Amino acid sequence: MCVPDRALVRVQDLTPEKADQLIWLRARIHTSRAKGKQCFLVLRQQQFNVQALVAVGDCASKQMVKFAANITKESIVDVEALVRKVEQKIESCSQQDVELHIERIFVISQAEPRLPLQLDDAVRPDGEGEEEGRATVNQDTKLDNRVIDLRTTTSQAIFRLQSGVCQLFRDTLTKKGFVEIQTPKIISAASEGGANVFTVSYFKTSAYLAQSPQLYKQMCICADFDKVFCVGPGKKSSHHVLPPCAAFTLVRSLRCFQTEIQTVNKQFPSEPFKFLEPTLRLEYTEAVAMLREAGVEMGDEDDLSTPNEKLLGRLVKEKYDTDFYVLDKYPLAVRPFYTMPDPNNPKYSNSYDMFMRGEEILSGAQRIHNAQLLTERAIHHQIDLEKIKAYIDSFRYGAPPHGGGGIGLERVCMLYLGLHNVRQTSMFPRDPKRLTP
């Protein structure tokens, strides 16, 4: 490794306690402004930045000031500098109480002079500064240049929150005795069918991409792992699944990420996320009644369309003042074949969805643990039994009653933050038209 033989200080640690110390720092040139015999730089590390100054004098020649002024934005530099307390707070930087007086500067990695997008434009709220002719950056340009777009304070906050959420979920489950498992990504048969089945060439044959780890999670339950979870790509290629019992803890704990939430809100303002404790639980029949009262025509066993889910979200918010609730006891007819029927009413099932701001984040259920009932339900759903043989066979040698579900990490982050496009919470999103970067 090309590690310099000097201790590098972090920008976030540049506080008045470091005043009058000579330090080394590795950071990006965020902005640069030459002014006579001086050059003002803003040096950035992730969401932190500090003002720095190269001025003609004892430590810097005219040439050095010129050299510094010519370093392209986004380049990475090493600087040796004196930390100086400032009298007036520097409002535009995260480190407001100090500035750096640069004595030496080295370019570690030079950025090309024309950036495909400007970071300041990429974090500008829609509409702001339009009159002054300031630009914003459209979503496709951002995604085409994702590596630069991810450097903005908004992106840094989103993905640090996402990493934190993931960790929080895992810790919650591990403490409850869950075992983390790794499920196969390539399977022999597209057991759940559906439209978006991805075929994979596999040595001399062909196979399918696993759309969901669910069947394997259940097989692990049959294999005595008792409580299992996995984190990985979910139903859609941009989903990640986390188990449901962690969802309640999650919603409570998301409040810890205030800094990240506020950073994202600066660019994308949203209403604060509200929820009740204990969590509101509605039954499907109640939801249907609420929708009918609002003028929706639907049968008792009809599924909820996305617009109706959103309408229901608004009705629930009005009535109960919560952005988070569980909708329980879905009609059996609208759920997958492995869903346990309600023993008290065969038209319904022991299944539920969880909603955030009117959109589904989690789908869960008690699963059928009896091979014969499972076979009957699969036949009823016209599923090719041969394709799910290994799955059904798992229940033949003693299977404990169990339930579970999958939660979309990216959707949770999107909805909690009040964003409107899951690509914003997917680091390198994929859709039918996008396969790069």
Added chain:
Amino acid sequence: MCVPDRALVRVQDLTPEKADQLIWLRARIHTSRAKGKQCFLVLRQQQFNVQALVAVGDCASKQMVKFAANITKESIVDVEALVRKVEQKIESCSQQDVELHIERIFVISQAEPRLPLQLDDAVRPDGEGEEEGRATVNQDTKLDNRVIDLRTTTSQAIFRLQSGVCQLFRDTLTKKGFVEIQTPKIISAASEGGANVFTVSYFKTSAYLAQSPQLYKQMCICADFDKVFCVGPGKKSSHHVLPPCAAFTLVRSLRCFQTEIQTVNKQFPSEPFKFLEPTLRLEYTEAVAMLREAGVEMGDEDDLSTPNEKLLGRLVKEKYDTDFYVLDKYPLAVRPFYTMPDPNNPKYSNSYDMFMRGEEILSGAQRIHNAQLLTERAIHHQIDLEKIKAYIDSFRYGAPPHGGGGIGLERVCMLYLGLHNVRQTSMFPRDPKRLTP
């Protein structure tokens, strides 16, 4: 959920403190032996088991004893039973100091009478009991019936250790400020080439399965995430990659899993894993010299064949008494195009592998962070630049010097435990001939 309205006790909590209490328990029938007016059962939960007794008397009729005796092995039952201290330890069970006197028994899930394999056979060490005509179970039968095979104490120990290792790695990295990222599983171009490229049908076009998250990890470094990791399927479909700096912590911490290690050793005896602190670091030139001294003919810049890696492992063990070491400074010619050349000697590179018991578990390096040098090296390796455009472009707008690597979770577990087949540490392994279960 079909949750009984009674508190269920765990088998592992059945200790003499519970003596004379009436408890409810949900467990599997591990073995069953009827003997006159009594039926002895062993009830199992994961790696724990307890002896239980149904006897004709106040609480049980002759019919009930017969009913209990007829419950098939591996069925799941709920029992209400009195905990009784025993005078003589029950050596064959994990709970040696108590037994259960069953008053009521319900079958929750009945196993089919013919099991595809016997758990006792599946955990028998190779060769043991051969004279008495006792069977062992071959690997394919085990894998074909993985859900049952995973119930054995050996499998339970392996995968609980694996889950623990995963958690340990994540905790180590999170504490060091690493951000967990989710990288795309489907990519537009098989950037690293190689023989085992999996093509995926993708809507109206075709794409490839990502073989390694490495390029995306590097792109995240260029996107200012500073330190990143991801856990997911690696180079081969059965690999999982974890970053290298956690490797040293790992090796130290693996010792915590003594119970699991001992359980696995009962079936698969192995030498205790030895390592030095600090970890032994050898340079490639020293390794070549050791191999030549042992009679191997090889050039300075030749790669190590697998047999030579294993031989080197034995030579290192003899000389340094360690099963774990780092081999540093590989010849540039045998490493991938993105590897940073050694600035002091262009024939070598800033790259390394880590070995456990003579087999590679981790491959890492300083990566090139300069777009021009990266382009030159890609051309030298005859890689189609168009296919890695997004990757190379990531380095054009300022890229920090960085390094990293990927570690195979399943290989680490296999080698640390002294096992010889990675299928044993892969829950649902895939290979050219196996796509199920």
